[in-house]
Amino acid sequence: MNIQKTVxxxxxxxxxxxFFLVLAxxxxxxxxxxEYRFQYEQFRWLATRIFFASFAIVLYGGLPKKFxxxxxxxxxxxxxxxxxxxxxxxxxxxxxxxHLDEYQAVRDFCTSSPKTCQxxxxxxxxxxxxxxxSLTSYFFSYVIFFLIGLLFSEEIYKKAxxxxxNLPRVKLEYAWxxxxxxxxxVFQQLIFVFSTISKRVISVFGTLDTPYEQRxxxxxxxxxxxxxxxxxxxxxxxxxxxxxxxxIPDQAAPWEMEGNPFYTRWFIYPRRMVQLDENREIxxxxxxxxxxxxxxxxxxxVFPTITIPEENIAEIVLIDRSTLEVTxxxxxxFDPEDYQDDWGFIRFRKK
Amino acid sequence: MTLLITILIHTCLLGNGYxxxxxxxxKNKIEAVGIAYLLGxxxxxxxxxxxxxxxxxxxxxxxxxxSLVMVLAVCLLIxxxxxxxxxxxxxxxxxxxxxxxxxxxxxxxxxVTMLLIIFSYSFLQNYFLPITDWDSLALYDFRAKxxxxxxxxxxxxxxxxxxxxxxxxSFLHSFSYIFGIERAKVAYSFIYGSLLMxxxxxxKRRQKKWVALLGALTLAxxxxxxxxxxxxxxxxxxxxFIALGLIYLWFWLLDSQKKDLLVGVLxxxxxxxxxxxxxxxxLAAVIILLKIFRERKQFRLGILSLxxxxxxxxxxxxxxxxxxxxxxxxxxxxKKSVVEKLLARQHSVAAVIGNFKQVxxxxxxxxxxxxxxxxxxLGLSVLADLYEKNKNNLLLLIVFLGLFVMIWAGTxxxxxxxxxxxxxxxxxxxVSMPLIPLACFLIFNNSMWNKKLIEKR
Numbered sequence: 001m002n003i004q005k006t007v008x009x010x011x012x013x014x015x016x017x018x019f020f021l022v023l024a025x026x027x028x029x030x031x032x033x034x035e036y037r038f039q040y041e042q043f044r045w046l047a048t049r050i051f052f053a054s055f056a057i058v059l060y061g062g063l064p065k066k067f068x069x070x071x072x073x074x075x076x077x078x079x080x081x082x083x084x085x086x087x088x089x090x091x092x093x094x095x096x097x098x099h100l101d102e103y104q105a106v107r108d109f110c111t112s113s114p115k116t117c118q119x120x121x122x123x124x125x126x127x128x129x130x131x132x133x134s135l136t137s138y139f140f141s142y143v144i145f146f147l148i149g150l151l152f153s154e155e156i157y158k159k160a161x162x163x164x165x166n167l168p169r170v171k172l173e174y175a176w177x178x179x180x181x182x183x184x185x186v187f188q189q190l191i192f193v194f195s196t197i198s199k200r201v202i203s204v205f206g207t208l209d210t211p212y213e214q215r216x217x218x219x220x221x222x223x224x225x226x227x228x229x230x231x232x233x234x235x236x237x238x239x240x241x242x243x244x245x246x247x248i249p250d251q252a253a254p255w256e257m258e259g260n261p262f263y264t265r266w267f268i269y270p271r272r273m274v275q276l277d278e279n280r281e282i283x284x285x286x287x288x289x290x291x292x293x294x295x296x297x298x299x300x301x302v303f304p305t306i307t308i309p310e311e312n313i314a315e316i317v318l319i320d321r322s323t324l325e326v327t328x329x330x331x332x333x334f335d336p337e338d339y340q341d342d343w344g345f346i347r348f349r350k351k
Numbered sequence: 352m353t354l355l356i357t358i359l360i361h362t363c364l365l366g367n368g369y370x371x372x373x374x375x376x377x378k379n380k381i382e383a384v385g386i387a388y389l390l391g392x393x394x395x396x397x398x399x400x401x402x403x404x405x406x407x408x409x410x411x412x413x414x415x416x417x418s419l420v421m422v423l424a425v426c427l428l429i430x431x432x433x434x435x436x437x438x439x440x441x442x443x444x445x446x447x448x449x450x451x452x453x454x455x456x457x458x459x460x461x462x463v464t465m466l467l468i469i470f471s472y473s474f475l476q477n478y479f480l481p482i483t484d485w486d487s488l489a490l491y492d493f494r495a496k497x498x499x500x501x502x503x504x505x506x507x508x509x510x511x512x513x514x515x516x517x518x519x520x521s522f523l524h525s526f527s528y529i530f531g532i533e534r535a536k537v538a539y540s541f542i543y544g545s546l547l548m549x550x551x552x553x554x555k556r557r558q559k560k561w562v563a564l565l566g567a568l569t570l571a572x573x574x575x576x577x578x579x580x581x582x583x584x585x586x587x588x589x590x591x592f593i594a595l596g597l598i599y600l601w602f603w604l605l606d607s608q609k610k611d612l613l614v615g616v617l618x619x620x621x622x623x624x625x626x627x628x629x630x631x632x633x634l635a636a637v638i639i640l641l642k643i644f645r646e647r648k649q650f651r652l653g654i655l656s657l658x659x660x661x662x663x664x665x666x667x668x669x670x671x672x673x674x675x676x677x678x679x680x681x682x683x684x685x686k687k688s689v690v691e692k693l694l695a696r697q698h699s700v701a702a703v704i705g706n707f708k709q710v711x712x713x714x715x716x717x718x719x720x721x722x723x724x725x726x727x728x729l730g731l732s733v734l735a736d737l738y739e740k741n742k743n744n745l746l747l748l749i750v751f752l753g754l755f756v757m758i759w760a761g762t763x764x765x766x767x768x769x770x771x772x773x774x775x776x777x778x779x780x781x782v783s784m785p786l787i788p789l790a791c792f793l794i795f796n797n798s799m800w801n802k803k804l805i806e807k808r
Contacts, residue, residue: 189572
């Protein structure tokens with residue numbers, strides 16, 4: 001009976017603290033679990049996890065001052081450690097530790113000291129350090145903003161309480177609900193924004209070696225994605241005069257990009273475009289026709305979809321998507337069957 | 352060198368705008384810097400086209416420099432005429448107090464640091480990566496490329512899909528291209544910075560520093576706003592002009608300060624120089640008319656403001672009409688406006704009513720997608736204001752609801768003309784973005800924060 005009474009009074013006395021611990025652990029542990037189990041689904045239970053953290057921050061500000069003062073150094077230490085680990089993680093991703101052999105200095109080092117180099121590689125895999133490198137920015141943001149929230153929760157709590165105590169009419173519980181939801185909103189947005197910044201800084205860094213005008217390709221997912229549009233159109237620009245009239249496909253799958261005249265004109269201006277006429281024939285004013293396999297869609301098809309006799313063709317110029325090597329074919333007709341997954345253009349013979 | 356020239360171009364616009372803010376009576380330096388880029392870029396881009404139209408100057412570097420000098424000269428002349436010297440200008444350029452290094456680890460400084468990190472990221476991304484956004488390539492950036500090459504816009508008649516939106520953002524791109532600078536996207540970081548600083552300064556008028564900073568941080572990290580700070584669409588610029596303009600006019604409603612009316616009208620007017628298809632500017636006209644007729648104060652100034660609002664609104668339409676006449680583009684000249692189309696088309700009552708439910712649901716789904724994160728906190732704020740009978744905030748709520756109704760009505764009218772009306776979800780969400788800064792202002796200025804209001808009572 002006595003024990004039950006003691007436990008009840010202990011729980012009653014420390015209910016806020018216990019509640020805080022439960023929420024904080026639930027938040028951090030569930031985040032760790034998501035990180036471990038569902039690394040590519042960072043939004044899993046995110047709303048609930050953020051709610052745990054926000055509620056814990058609000059409660060922490062209301063705990064006894066003495067307790068918070070004692071914890072301050074520990075929280076500071078954990079925060080600094082996490083920021084340090086986060087910076088390390090960011091740097092490891094920035095330099096892409098899995099492809100260090102791309103750096104000349106690393107190659108030189110490994111040639112001169114192969115043993116040391118091998119030991120480092122072995123340690124990396126033995127200690128499973130790759131697990132650390134692949135930790136997501138969501139994980140770091142969650143913990144860092146939670147700790148920052150704890151450090152400033154007293155101040156936020158005081159400031160909020162200072163304002164709220166002046167409220168003669170609005171009920172205090174209502175005001176605290178507003179305060180909690182606001183922290184939830186800010187916390188959620190901060191995690192999203194800072195995680196996005198981390199990820200994008202890495203991708204921006206990855207493009208810096210490329211000249212500015214060529215970054216379009218990398219920014220749009222690379223040569224085997226939408227980025228091909230820029231490289232392909234640059235090839236067209238480099239092989240045609242500014243007054244060239246280009247036959248482009250209709251704006252239908254799989255040519256949604258290169259078949260959209262208002263989109264494509266940005267790449268080839270001041271060259272002009274035409275599309276097949278109502279009889280599905282090539283307009284006479286066309287100087288060249290794109291040979292495209294469709295940049296956007298999945299149901300690939302070659303354009304032009306029709307056969308063009310040899311007497312109408314001056315040359316067929318192709319570009320290799322992988323090597324960018326250019327091949328010119330003379331004295332040949334065009335049959336779409338022979339140009340699957342090919343890119344280039346047909347220069348028409350003008351009569 | 353590229354970075355230097357990029358910063359120089361945008362700093363010139365910012366500097367001009369700062370002088371304009373001083374001329375308009377904005378004394379608070381943060382507020383003046385906050386709206387400086389908007390005023391400077393707006394005025395210079397307007398003059399850039401006016402010089403083309405009136406004096407036949409090419410849209411090139413010379414015209415840009417001339418436009419800058421014209422704004423600068425007018426501002427300096429007004430300051431000198433008003434005060435007899437440039438002392439106030441020199442004072443305006445001084446820092447009001449040295450930056451204190453005390454209490455570096457404070458809540459306010461933490462918020463400032465976060466805002467700086469977010470802004471820096473936007474700048475870096477916009478500086479290092481090229482424009483890849485679909486609509487920008489199809490129109491806004493393409494126009495800038497044509498301007499850079501030809502020094503004019505008439506080729507747009509032949510090219511098609513060229514004059515649908517006013518050229519503000521295209522001109523911002525051209526200002527870089529005509530000096531051989533490719534990094535045109537940096538302009539969007541300046542607009543993003545202006546939105547945050549302007550919002551902070553306006554909120555700071557009523558709230559404590561930390562509340563205003565928290566409000567600015569909430570706005571900066573709103574997913575839609577943050578994403579638009581790194582893409583070359585005109586929606587961020589539009590919402591910045593219209594939302595800050597409406598907040599200024601709200602301040603004018605409350606405090607009747609001339610400067611708020613002038614800046615508010617200018618910003619709302621310039622919003623039509625960014626996008627003219629949304630009639631949100633009409634809200635500003637209604638606010639001004641209501642105030643001047645109800646209070647019979649500042650009547651002349653109010654009418655003059657309305658006139659300038661109307662002139663800026665009409666400018667782009669008049670210029671494109673002039674081009675169509677010059678190049679005899681009958682198709683464009685005979686094109687009817689939406690209102691004309693609406694009056695001309697006979698819609699049956701059943702057809703009009705039939706769409707009501709579908710449009711409302713579609714509207715709700717998309718608009719809610721934009722303000723969903725803010726909705727619970729906004730709801731509590733509005734309830735608190737209603738409970739406290741906070742008339743000031745409720746006035747801003749009416750403006751917010753006015754925008755809300757206009758967006759719904761716009762979607763509804765669109766649905767009467769186009770069968771594809773329910774495929775414009777993305778556009779509808781972008782059009783709804785001006786609601787975000789207004790919602791944030793309502794949240795951070797509600798009765799629960801407002802100590803002054805409580806003390807007064």
